[in-house]
Amino acid sequence: MKIHLLYTAVVFFCQRLCRFAFVFAVLLSGSHAYAEIKVITDFPGGSGSVLDIDQQQRIIRLMPTDHPGRGWRCWWYVRLTGLTSGEAITLEVGDAPWATPDQATWSGDNGKSWQHTMPGKRNGKLIRYSITPESESILVAWGPPFVPSDAKALVSKLATASSSAESFNLCRTREGRDTPALRVKTAPNLPLIWIQARQHAWESGSSWVCRGFAEWLISDAAEAVQIRKSAEIVIVPIMDIDNVHRGAGGKSQSPQDHNRDWSDQPHWRAVAAAQTEIGAAAAEARLAAFVDLHNPAAGNRQPYYYIPPRDILPPPGRSNLELFLKTSVNHINGPLPVSNRPIESGPKYDPKMWQFISKNWVARLGTPAISVTLETAWNTPNSTTDGYLAVGRQLGLTLAETLDSADLKPANPEKDTSK
Ligand SMILES: [Zn+2]
16 A cells, blocks of 8 residues: 555656656747748759748748859749748848849749749848748749749640640750750741740749740630741740759859850850751741840839840831830730830940840841840739739730731842742
């Protein structure tokens, strides 16, 4: 009996001690038993240099990863793990306007769909986004990511969906990667339309515009069927594959910005390959249109075009351009309506390098083709995957209507070798 009482007393004492130790440990470690937040960036397109993580307050502070010589430090894209469903976290990012959209983009389903955060709170050059995940892990980025595997998947899907489309490799990059592209062709010697995106790696929204155009082109829409019959179309969703893979900004990189590389001796293979095809089509008097897709500055809240200096265009080229711009305003009418004020980017815009901007290089071929840069605003509530895809479809409608009535006869008949 005595032994039993002693045993009971010892057990009771031990239980109390354990409970006390547990409560003491919890108090020492903070009031919540949260998992540890981790930031992961070792995947294609990943970028994020962690400054610190406040595990108690659930605040992650980071900067875009620095890639010296690889362009602006503005693109960031991270996976966060160790989150608690239903518990808000704060992500603080700095410190350039390019790196701090009003709303960041995140995915709770591993990149299948992307949504905006609520508008972040700015503090000087920094911005804080609050996100309430519904899972242990989420992806968060500057804008909706679009990486080389997305380009490959897109062109493969569309080539499978249409007998007149084929995927091809525009070039092998300097770092040994493929550059996925799509060609839609129903007959030989049709006028050529060339659509490309991502000469600047961080401008991911432009690849979503490109995707919107490509998916529309392969669709059953009457205008898409019509343009497939009347033109050959080449689509390149990502020009600077290596920097998109790396997660670098690309803009103003060394030794050459892609969009200042359109010289007689381009450094980048994607530029060289594009020049070869576009130049050949121009020589055969069958170049119809060139559209270079970008995202502009943080303060540009409306899409707009850069156009070649009008005075370098032959008269039919000038009237084709005006027709295209007018038609654009009718079709690209929301949720991201295009401005009716295009900007000439000639010698005043970039005195030293203006000739080597892609659409100016194309214009200088001297054909009546339309050659423009479309800058789709990225810092608005409509700068989402849906908004970008809509601009792409609307660009398709614009081209279909314009080319239906444009005068694409060569300015210089001697250059016409197609006959
Ligand atoms: Zn750009």
